[in-house]
Amino acid sequence: MFDQERIDALPVHRERATTEPAVLDGLRVVDFTHFVAGPLATQTLADFGAEVIKIEAPVRGDDFRHYPTVDPEIPAQGGPYLWTNRNKKSLALDVKSPAGLAVAKALIARADVLVENFSSGVMERFGLDYETCAALNPRLVYCSVSAYGREGPYADRLGFDPIVQAESGFISMNGYPDRQGVRTGAAVMDTATAMSATNAILLALMARQKDGRGQRVEVALYDTAILMTGFGAMQHLTTGYEPQRNGNTSPDTCPSGVFMSKDKPFYINCGNDKIYQRLFEQVLERPDLAHDEVLSQRANRLKHRERIFRIMDEAFIKEPWSHWAPRLRAANVPHGQVKTLGEALASEESRSRELITRIPHPVKGWIPNLATPLRLARTPALDPVAAPAIGQHSESILRDMLGYDEARIAQLRAAGAFGAEAAAESQATGVAA
Incomplete structure (x- = not known):
């Protein structure tokens, strides 16, 4: 059950302050994705004006x-x-039926982009x-968004975010x-893969502007996971x-880590010698250590980490976070309170960036919304529209996009294009295929 009182306390989303068309206005996307990586990619396209038609199974959907x-x-x-499907339209379609497949092909013929993240071989079977x-x-x-790519000896393997975290070496590092x-x-690998897929799609669209030709684009969870091991991969290779x-x-780097004030934990990252010096001179008031001949050098501090941490622990525990936070900020030392997710979402940082708001929902009244992190000054994201119900836009898509009249839609329903249940209901009312 949603906590509606909590949701209603969120600020209302501030409407788009421009009449400029969205940057992807006029782009049509046929979306065969489910779960996280695929839907997040197509949601980003939808946020910036693309018409994203989410094709999903009747009744159960994604x-x-x-x-x-x-x-x-709901x-x-x-x-x-709701997190991965805002600003989309839903078409409930049984592509296993000849009638449903014909509708899907008609949409694809009029589309700019198709995105799918089924297991390898599924789209071929369709x-x-x-x-x-x-x-x-x-x-x-x-x-295509896949686990291990669409070709090669591992193309048939199922893969999820934690699996590629394990196989890429990422888990071994954490x-x-x-x-x-x-x-x-x-699900960091799913999220990063979604970002990569969006980038790949936009690059392919830029290429199409030059020569008018589409192309196949592929992004794999495993490939992304290897990238997400960071510079550790190159350290190993060299x-x-x-x-x-x-x-x-x-x-x-040292000192970098979690420390405890009198009431709250926090993280400090001393990425270079100057930050270390500011920390010990201006925050901890230990100029003797800030300019110590040995400790003022990064490589030496790594060897004396335990001693440095002990000194910092003894100092920080004496005062509450409200004492240390302004001192760290004034000294320009990178720092941050270790927060719960709830604390982060309700924080001044999130509020100042208008990251968490509420938007209208046709059944619930209001639902929460997490803003896109992409900020474009002249062509910002569209105002968010709640993720659709299963098949919410089916008839309007068929009428407005494909030009089907009511008789044609009724024939498709009777032929099973919208699932067996819809077909049975149609036959019960006497509509012939």
């Missing part, structure tokens, strides 16, 4: 609709689904592989040295060094 938290008043619009779709529409940008590595709680688990400390 399985991500049913991830908790789910409200009984049972197929759980919180995770009859919607790249070659078929490119023949229908040579200008089509066809983006956590504490005295135990197994840990995955991130957030020296054979295996990154170690260091908990909250840094193997490269």
